Amino acid sequence: LPELPDVEVFRRYLNATSLHQKVQAVHVKHSRVLKGLTRRTLQKRLSSRELEKTARHGKHLFVKVTGNGWLRLHFGMSGFLRYYKNRSRQPEHVRLRLDFSNGYCLAYDNQRLLGQIGWVPRPEKFIKDENLGPDALEDLDFEKFRQLLSGRKASIKSALMDQNAIAGIGNIYSDEILFQAKIHPKAAAKNLVKSKLKTLYEALHQVLQEAIECRADPEKFPGHFLVSHRGEGKRCPRCGGSIKKIKLAGRSGYVCPGCQKPPD
Numbered sequence: 001l002p003e004l005p006d007v008e009v010f011r012r013y014l015n016a017t018s019l020h021q022k023v024q025a026v027h028v029k030h031s032r033v034l035k036g037l038t039r040r041t042l043q044k045r046l047s048s049r050e051l052e053k054t055a056r057h058g059k060h061l062f063v064k065v066t067g068n069g070w071l072r073l074h075f076g077m078s079g080f081l082r083y084y085k086n087r088s089r090q091p092e093h094v095r096l097r098l099d100f101s102n103g104y105c106l107a108y109d110n111q112r113l114l115g116q117i118g119w120v121p122r123p124e125k126f127i128k129d130e131n132l133g134p135d136a137l138e139d140l141d142f143e144k145f146r147q148l149l150s151g152r153k154a155s156i157k158s159a160l161m162d163q164n165a166i167a168g169i170g171n172i173y174s175d176e177i178l179f180q181a182k183i184h185p186k187a188a189a190k191n192l193v194k195s196k197l198k199t200l201y202e203a204l205h206q207v208l209q210e211a212i213e214c215r216a217d218p219e220k221f222p223g224h225f226l227v228s229h230r231g232e233g234k235r236c237p238r239c240g241g242s243i244k245k246i247k248l249a250g251r252s253g254y255v256c257p258g259c260q261k262p263p264d
């Protein structure tokens, strides 16, 4: 489930592989992922141009096309990018493929078709139109963080996952951040005192940074992360207690009742 760290890793991967090469052919393999543009329009806007630079906001990746606007990629539940030359490396569920003049291509794979490919004149316009909150890592200082969460009756986990409040955090990383901050996901956001919010804010930065440093690969995550212990009855990496599964806003979350005191 690509969240902020995963999308940041995709962004760096695209930067390292696909910039400044002429797009020779544009293959849209499944138009269901196209949002607000047709196959033909997308082909016209990309053909014979280059990918110039990238930007990210929350879970959205933006790719500037020379002399034109920005391609927007969202990865849904299962998306990723792959750059390759040899067809044997082609992933299974390619929805968009750009062929470059150097013989390599960049594929957007999205098995469950819940991702989106769009087009925006500028990322700022999309962020405004969609009313997205500030990016969790890039433009969120503690004061803003406190303002966004204070007074909210919702659980802190729902508040962290609300893209209109803070952009980039989903189910997995909200659990991880709350586990590191020793805060129960069902605690009401408005009941968190300033010192707890400070701990939470620091955990948010630390978790997202560390995840990016590990290239968002759960197998490389540090041992104190909850992510590899997600499962009812698994051992808490901090206290050795038993991890519990909880339901919240229709999603399954994981919590250590020993480390994360349930709200009254």
Ligand SMILES: [Zn+2]
Binding pocket: 236, 237, 238, 239, 240, 241, 256, 257, 258, 259, 260
């Ligand atoms: Zn514990």
